[in-house]
Amino acid sequence: MQAIKKEKGCEKKVAFLQQMLEAHRTLRHDFMNDLQVILGYLQMGQEDKARDYVRKAAASLEGFHSLARIKLPALQSLLTCFLTSLHNERVFFAVEIEDDLGAWEEDDIILTRLLQKLLTVLGEEIPEKNLKTRLQVTGGPSVYIEVFSPKSASVGKVLGAVCRLQKKFRGRFALLVKKEEENLILLEIIKRKA
Numbered sequence: 001m002q003a004i005k006k007e008k009g010c011e012k013k014v015a016f017l018q019q020m021l022e023a024h025r026t027l028r029h030d031f032m033n034d035l036q037v038i039l040g041y042l043q044m045g046q047e048d049k050a051r052d053y054v055r056k057a058a059a060s061l062e063g064f065h066s067l068a069r070i071k072l073p074a075l076q077s078l079l080t081c082f083l084t085s086l087h088n089e090r091v092f093f094a095v096e097i098e099d100d101l102g103a104w105e106e107d108d109i110i111l112t113r114l115l116q117k118l119l120t121v122l123g124e125e126i127p128e129k130n131l132k133t134r135l136q137v138t139g140g141p142s143v144y145i146e147v148f149s150p151k152s153a154s155v156g157k158v159l160g161a162v163c164r165l166q167k168k169f170r171g172r173f174a175l176l177v178k179k180e181e182e183n184l185i186l187l188e189i190i191k192r193k194a
Helices: 002-043 047-060 062-067 073-092 102-128 152-168
Strands: 093-097 132-137 142-148 173-180 184-191
Touching: 002 047, 002 073, 047 062, 062 073, 062 093, 073 093, 073 102, 073 132, 102 142, 102 152, 102 173, 102 184, 152 173, 152 184
Parallel strands: 093 132
Antiparallel strands: 132 142, 142 184, 173 184
16 A cells, blocks of 8 residues: 555656656747747847847746745746746736745645645636736745636635645645635635644
């Protein structure tokens, strides 16, 4: 029985590493394409277009830049994969990092699992442009997630996921709904003291 659990654990780790490799390939591919476009503009003598394209390319990578501050490798990897998977819908998922989450280091894996389950639900709704989400890390024992949707059904799906996650992770974290309106939810994940 324990051997089966170990094998499933290994399979999950390999799947996560495959997602990371895919994210890396996608980012590298996008970067190479950007360089080709910039080179093309420069070769045609269109410096203004090249400059504008550089600004646009840099802006599209801004979300990834803030992730570099996170000291939690599993969480940083998860958020990198998630942002990469959104492609052109990145505008619907904002990440604001004001703290490196160093206080959460011993909880990296479990916090990552919680957010992975929540991001799975969000990831189903974002490409349909049903949700706009902001993940905010302000320091201390809390992480905030704000979810806005023009469709109350999408908000309902997120709330359903939150209820399931509250039960599953109640020993390590408190997952609170701080604000709930028809089209807006503000979640707070609080680290419980050991």
